[in-house]
Amino acid sequence: MAVSSSSFLSTASLTNSKSNISFASSVSPSLRSVVFRSTTPATSHRRSMTVRSKIREIFMPALSSTMTEGKIVSWIKTEGEKLAKGESVVVVESDKADMDVETFYDGYLAAIVVGEGETAPVGAAIGLLAETEAEIEEAKSKAASKSSSSVAEAVVPSPPPVTSSPAPAIAQPAPVTAVSDGPRKTVATPYAKKLAKQHKVDIESVAGTGPFGRITASDVETAAGIAPSKSSIAPPPPPPPPVTAKATTTNLPPLLPDSSIVPFTAMQSAVSKNMIESLSVPTFRVGYPVNTDALDALYEKVKPKGVTMTALLAKAAGMALAQHPVVNASCKDGKSFSYNSSINIAVAVAINGGLITPVLQDADKLDLYLLSQKWKELVGKARSKQLQPHEYNSGTFTLSNLGMFGVDRFDAILPPGQGAIMAVGASKPTVVADKDGFFSVKNTMLVNVTADHRIVYGADLAAFLQTFAKIIENPDSLTL
């Protein structure tokens, strides 16, 4: 192909020319292969299947570091077609180019879950691969059940395919009473159908509330359990409502006129889910005042070298945790302590309508400069939504700092899976009296730790805080 552009967009030619190889070489070649996850039939509860079989899900691969979702340009193979290892199965369009995606396994393309022209997030199943021909049917039913997961009744094979639904005869004489006469065919708007497909909602099961009883996009959204988003034409500017757990209570008061409902983004949904989960953990809180004069002086000294306050605090917390491993532990099953092998400090960061916790791994071991550097990198990635999962979900202890807003003290919610979280307030000049009764003004910062009382007890936390305060008050060890 005589094209000098590096990101030539052509499906037809790409699939049969060698140029896809050169595209692929621009990203890590290992990324180009389909990601597979084996699933056993046991995961589908409704069918009692005893045969163990190998059905693999074909995943949307990450074709570039910036790719969050991909669009299926075309399926090269059709359902039921045999695949040999290394063969191209599907063409995926990333934010950069179209690429052929190959299979790692021999088998049959049993079912296409995400059709051509549709998009799926990286990691989502886009198709099913059966190992033998016999399993194709099973995989298909699995795919079908996937797409109608909201239906409670299991086995009822959905009524004849939509396309062949008996069309009301042309000579249908008086459809005036149309709404009541017999089994009416489903009428759904184009967007409703698209959404149903996207959210795997069986359109036949949705109750239509639109004009003439038709199923509209908002009906599908309701059925899928999403707050119906208003038509994109004239939604009032959405003032993001404060995140409250209230949203889940069932008896919501009716909305005030002209109020708006803004559905959560993926990140906001994740926050919400975590917050609800946190309610099942018995937590308690311990506060501690820390003199920061020495820390402030140190900060002034190392600041020109790129060291941030976050790195200083993370390092201090890491060193204190090293001496109090139980605060760095977590309680996974309610029966045991899980001591973590490394001290990974997650730091809460607010980003544009969301909240994420990039993790400084081995905060006790890395020196301040490396930590600062690492932190800068993580924040950059967080802003551009490029954090890899291990960079935000591997924390063993969380640090949340609202001091920069002038907050003097606050109380944090313990994230699920961790033993403790530290809430750091602002450091402020405070009048303190020493043991001899002399008053002086010292910079004091209040820290408040929330911990899981199943594993961390009051004395543990107090001792940890004492250590932490000592490190902050004599910060020379931080620079070692």
Next chain:
Amino acid sequence: MQSAMALSFSQTSFTRPNHVLGSTGSVFSTPTSLRFCGLRREAFGYSTSNQLALRCERIRIPSRKSFQVSASASSNGNGAPPKSFDYDLIIIGAGVGGHGAALHAVEKGLKTAIIEGDVVGGTCVNRGCVPSKALLAVSGRMRELQNEHHMKSFGLQVSAAGYDRQGVADHANNLATKIRNNLTNSMKALGVDILTGFGSVLGPQKVKYGKDNIITAKDIIIATGSVPFVPKGIEVDGKTVITSDHALKLESVPDWIAIVGSGYIGLEFSDVYTALGSEVTFIEALDQLMPGFDPEISKLAQRVLINPRKIDYHTGVFASKITPAKDGKPVLIELIDAKTKEPKDTLEVDAALIATGRAPFTNGLGLENVNVVTQRGFIPVDERMRVIDGNGTLVPNLYCIGDANGKLMLAHAASAQGISVVEQVSGRDHVLNHLSIPAACFTHPEISMVGLTEPQAKEKGEKEGFKVSVVKTSFKANTKALAENEGEGIAKMIYRPDNGEILGVHIFGLHAADLIHEASNAIALGTRIQDIKLAVHAHPTLSEVLDELFKAAKVESHATTRTVSEKVVV
């Protein structure tokens, strides 16, 4: 180059001399512009003295006096008695085709009248290209403002975009009015007589208009255009079942509209309606959406213009019966299989737009008076737009241009045909090369094309024994497109690798409709790739998309251009 010129001369005899006219005009106005000398000298070789005279007239045209002089000069040149007719040329229909012909006729010194039974401007200005561009300008902006991702990628924040339907409709209507006035004034200013009334052919060189006004002319051009085609079984009520005529008034924006036909008209309206919040269902009789486009382009266009939008479609079906909404019932559309004619489905929608093409408007034209039989309503013509009668012989002095002859139903094609006819009647043979006429669909992004599609070119190559090559480029490789965050798009060129002839160019992407002309001009002028690839494009511009095509093409023969620079001494 010389051989190439000779080859293309018979086909494009008009374009070369016309080029002369243009360049000499510049020379006259800017005598210091020496750059043109080289071209001019060479081009003079093709000019006859007659053309030189015409060239001079061109400068003086605006005055009434010279008009008369030139009229007689031209008639004399043709050897016909000058004063026995009311007019040299009568054009029936003041659409874009008639207007283009009239203007050119005046330029050629013909005494011209134009007959219009409705409003000046015809379909294009009043019920077609012009108001639809106004709506599409709105839809393009709405689409952009609603596209949060797009805005965000610019770092822009826009709070909810909304629209006022009446305001949008007014914009379309105002634009049509403005263009209509411009058209009328341009003809009046040049001295074209605008005769009001329905025109028909009474006999050879005789036309009736209005109640009983009879006038004669040496030559007559029929340019009566077309009306929306409504297949039988479809009841148009103008409110819920509509044609493009109604849709352009934008009296309502239905929640859900079915569009019957996925050609240019249907596509453009789907762009408008979805941007304004409607959901759209396409009904297409052929097996694929967007028939008539290059397959690769339509495939990509479908991925961009159809799939991500609130649009679904039924292909391979006819809408056999469409009943407007009434008695509290929605619009009912009955679909039958296009091949088996079996009933397939019934749709219930809020409105239906019939965009199944256009039918020639030739009824009551008095064609029987000159023994002309229409074919499916179209007036049969030869390659010079001369009307052919029922016996297959040419009707003297009668021409038909535009949608009424069905050769290429585009406004600018009608205009080009009109100009071609005027060239002929003013004494110079001319055949229009239809393959050089570009076409555009003003969706967001736009689609444009000129010449053959890839399958057509391959077929032709096979038949005539030449190789066909294709070269493509993506808008993702164009700096300006990326700056606009509009990297979605593709351009492809189909050409002959042996001699560098451009057979077709197809573009889908930002401003495709404006980009196509470099290619269409190259085809019209017979410019070869090996020559045009040396031309310079400003950087960074979208025009580099075409530059990329020209440069990427592999042509066996070498550049033949007498490079202009060699002859210029500055």
